[in-house]
Amino acid sequence: MKIPRPLPTTLASKPFTRQEALDAGVSVGRLRYRDLDSPSRQIRMPRTVTEPDLAERARPLTLVTPFSAASHATAFLLWEFPGFLPGSNLPGIHISRPDTMGRPRRRGVIAHKGQFFEDEITMLNGLYITSRARTWLDCARKMDIDEITVVADHLLRIPRPEFENRTEPYCTLAELEEMLDRHWGTPGIRKARLALEQARVGADSAPETRLRLALERAGLPTPEVNVRTELGSGVVRQPDLGYLEWRVAVDYEGEGHSEPGQIVRDIQKEEDFTRAGWILVRIAKRHMSTDAVTAVRKVSRALEQRGWSPK
Numbered sequence: 085m086k087i088p089r090p091l092p093t094t095l096a097s098k099p100f101t102r103q104e105a106l107d108a109g110v111s112v113g114r115l116r117y118r119d120l121d122s123p124s125r126q127i128r129m130p131r132t133v134t135e136p137d138l139a140e141r142a143r144p145l146t147l148v149t150p151f152s153a154a155s156h157a158t159a160f161l162l163w164e165f166p167g168f169l170p171g172s173n174l175p176g177i178h179i180s181r182p183d184t185m186g187r188p189r190r191r192g193v194i195a196h197k198g199q200f201f202e203d204e205i206t207m208l209n210g211l212y213i214t215s216r217a218r219t220w221l222d223c224a225r226k227m228d229i230d231e232i233t234v235v236a237d238h239l240l241r242i243p244r245p246e247f248e249n250r251t252e253p254y255c256t257l258a259e260l261e262e263m264l265d266r267h268w269g270t271p272g273i274r275k276a277r278l279a280l281e282q283a284r285v286g287a288d289s290a291p292e293t294r295l296r297l298a299l300e301r302a303g304l305p306t307p308e309v310n311v312r313t314e315l316g317s318g319v320v321r322q323p324d325l326g327y328l329e330w331r332v333a334v335d336y337e338g339e340g341h342s343e344p345g346q347i348v349r350d351i352q353k354e355e356d357f358t359r360a361g362w363i364l365v366r367i368a369k370r371h372m373s374t375d376a377v378t379a380v381r382k383v384s385r386a387l388e389q390r391g392w393s394p395k
Contacts, residue, residue, distance in 0.1 A: 088117040091130065098140045101147050103313035124148070124191045139158035139211055141192075142177045144292070146212045147186045153205045154213040155180035155196055159219040162208060166290035170226050180214060180222075196222075201266060217255050225272030226277070230297050232300075236260060237287040253285075265369040286310040291336045292324045295367060297381055298376035298394060299325070303394055309335065315360035321353060329345045330363045330390035334383055338369070363389065 090096070090302045105115055105128065109114055120128045127144045129136065138161055142154040154162060156178035160169050162278050178190050180196040187195040204218040214222060216376045224232050239255040260280055264273060272319075282300075286309030300306055307325035313333070323333035337350070357364040363386045371379040384394070 088114060088119060096130060097133060098145050099123060099127055099133070100127065101144045102126040104144075104147070123191055124193070129131050133342075138177075139209060142179075142213075143211045145177050145190070147192060149181065149190070149193075150178060151185060152179050152181045152188055153214055154178065154313065155214040155219065156194070156222050160223050161213045162211070162213060163216055163219055165216075165219070165223075165235050166238050167227065168229040169223050169231070182299055192340045198222075198270070199267065201208075204263075217259055220255075220260070221263050221267060221270065221272070221276055223272075224276040225270075227275070229275050229279050229282075230294065231296060232276055233283050234290045234293045236279055236283035237285075237293045238286045238290070240283060241287060242285060257283075257285075284309050288324070289336070289338065291338065291369070291372065292371065295334070295376060295379055296325055298372075298380055300385070302380040304384060304387065305329075305378070305392065315356050319356050319360070322354055327387060327390075327392075330387050330392050331360075332365065332383070332390055333357055333362055334365045334367060336367045 091105075091114075095105060095108060095110070102115060103126070115128055119129055119131050123129055123141070124145065126148045138158065138187050142158055142162070146154055147314070154159055154177065157169055157172040157174075158178040160172055175192075176194040177192055178194045178196060180198055180200070181188055182200055183197040185197070187197055188194065200218075204215050205212060206215050207213070213219075220232070220235050220239060227235075239260065240253055240257060243250045245251050247267065257280075264277055264280065266274065282297065284296070284328050287296065288310060292309075292386070296307060296309065305327060307327055309323060310322055311326055312320050313326055313328070321333070324336050325334040326332070335353075354364050354366070365383050365386050367379045367382065371382065
């Protein structure tokens with residue numbers, strides 16, 4: 085039995101298109117060997133590659149379908165959006181094309197058509213993909229308003245350069261508003277507009293956004309989001325949510341707060357707030373169940389201790 089010639093290293097560990105193989109000097113006969121699978125027309129994948137990641141599966145599909153890009157749930161996952169998108173983990177790669185072209189029809193593809201402006205398609209590690217703002221709008225149809233807000237807060241968030249390799253937010257409020265104005269008739273547009281109205285700059289995580297929305301919905305005052313707060317000479321803290329008028333701060337503590345070093349820092353933080361005459365309300369995941377009723381009760385109680393009363 086003839087042993088097939090090894091594939092070029094650039095093709096040996098991921099799916100690739102037939103044209104990419106030919107351009108790399110692979111013969112047509114070599115592409116017929118049984119050591120290669122064909123996930124879709126004109127696409128090959130070495131059988132040794134058992135679980136290619138989402139980007140590796142999507143990339144060749146966008147190449148063999150002209151004028152197409154990964155979109156919807158696929159783009160949602162590739163951009164690593166927070167928030168809950170129903171059906172985002174179902175099999176299939178979401179691909180979009182302009183509405184002037186035929187809908188892509190091939191195995192493993194969930195096809196979409198729409199109107200696209202030039203800046204709504206971009207590149208992510210060599211993969212054509214809808215922009216973050218366009219992906220946010222495309223996914224709004226299947227999300228509830230609070231989860232659309234979670235993604236909007238993520239896009240609007242001002243990054244912390246000391247921890248991230250960027251200094252600008254992914255999107256500005258004006259850019260998201262323009263996206264809605266461009267596509268005023270698209271499904272989900274009304275929910276996206278309502279979500280943008282309640283979006284805020286400053287939230288560092290999805291739980292923080294969900295907590296803020298739960299507090300506001302319960303009739304509590306609107307908190308400031310991640311505002312640097314001077315507690316004393318040289319002591320500055322930045323609570324997730326803050327009520328300066330009542331000197332109440334609220335922090336959501338995720339899983340990382342159970343680490344020994346973080347526990348020490350959290351104790352120091354609470355001591356700083358207490359010395360300055362503040363109440364620090366610490367919220368965990370267990371307080372957020374059943375529409376965050378326990379979290380709302382804890383924050384409401386702290387505000388009432390400081391003289392706030394519900395109307």
